[in-house]
Amino acid sequence: MTTGGSEADLRAVTEREFLDELVAVTRERVATEFLYLMAQDDAVIGVQWEQPGVDHLRRYRVRDACPHCVVLAGVLALAPMLPLDVLRAGRTRGQYETVLRTGRLPHLAFARPAGPPGASWLGDCHAVDGDPHSAADCPRHAVASPTGDPLELRLGSLPRAVRELYPHDGAATADLAQRLRIAQDWRADAQAVASGIREAAATWAFLRTSCVLGVPVPGINGLVLTLPPGPAPDDRPLSELHAATVRAVPTGGPLPYQERACLLPEPASRTHRMPTYAGAMDLTAAAPVRTLRLPSPRRPLSTTGRGVLLLYEARHAMGRHVASAPVRDAAYWDSEAALNVFEFTLLERVAGRHYQEAVAAYLQALRREGDLLTRPHKVLDRRRRKALSLAFGGLDDEELHLWASVAYRNAILELLGDLKVFAVHLRLQAG
Secondary structure, three states, X not given: OEEOOXXXXXXXXXXXXXXXXXXXXXXXXOOXXXXXXXXXXXXXXXXXXXXOOEEEEEEEEEOOOOHHHHHHHHHHHHOOOOOOOHHHHHHHHHHHHHHHHOOOEEEEEEEOOOOOOOOOOEEEEEEEOOOOOOOOOOOOOOOOOOOOOOOOOOXXXXXXXXXXXXXXXXXXXXXXXXXXXXXXXHHHHHHHHHOOOHHHHHHHHHHHHHEEEEEEOOOOOOEEEEEOOOOOOOOOOHHHHHHHHHHHOOOOOOOEOOOOEEEEEEOOOOOOOOOEEEEEEEOOOOEEEEEEEEEOOOOOOOHHHHHHHHHHHHHHHHOOOEOOOOOOOXXXXXXXXXXXXXXXXXXXXXXXXXXHHHHHHHHHHHHXXXXXXXXXXXXXXXXXXHHHHHHOOOOOHHHHHHHHHHHHHHHHHHHHOOHHHHHHHHHHHHO
């Protein structure tokens, strides 16, 4: 049963009134299991408290502040009460604004954990179709919705620095056309997996609107040139871009990544099969950039597998905001555990009961052995291996082993029954 939420229930309030009511109602509804803060069309904010058997929805229009700023202020007001740990509260802004930049409505979702009282709630941000902008937006959040495709490039009109990487313009055009095809193929596989999966909508939107093509600078590891679509190519030489980057980057302290990320196809990577996330320095923008490296192996993975892996790495990139090695504290491992759950969710949706049966087989073996398995590769019999393979359209032994290992990790989470404990498991396994 849902209460509230009709058009007549839309209330105009001040920011202070909204925050006070958000806190008061949340404190009153102690049985809430899921809480949603939702940007809606025409500067409306929806808040939904879900309890067993009843959902309660309220809708507000804040008359004295930017609605997106108010939603983010609401997260900070809720953090000590739910509670939300520092990591989840801190990364909410980045997730929310990433979705906002794609031109879709950000819906923040928080879930009570299954563990002991006092544990941090889980958090995520979904992307929903609609227009998130209005005249009430502040300058920071009044971002024009993206138009066009960041991979729609005019290869006949290239920046000078890019042309300098090749012996002649024909070689540049041919190589970039190949890289562009690789990026488009990987992205199409991610789109096919994400289609219809609400939990993947924000990640797909990030790939679709925020990831431009990039090319590595030979001989200097970690330097790239990005090729964002634009009306006129940059005529500065590579040496000038490099010097400008050196001047622009301050020394000391963490450097924030730029908002856009970079797809970095690797035509020469003939044996490596999986995409990877890495940080780099973008000479085009004179700023750090998140990269997703896309190999082109002789034996490609299944299209479904490629889509799952690219969404996983894109989700990883979305959670990285500064160009420094992450501190591997408890919050880091909580984040890794949540990333694993994202991958499990994708596999449950695309491989269905065949994946679930593999997880169940590992769970049964774990319970029987009473400890981590000494020979997990022996758990799935021929029938289950064949079924799991068919769920992906056919797998070779290497890829089948990959998805079986993910099912094994999923079974460990189910056995432990608590995401915090699973995070500790991941930390111990990493040594």
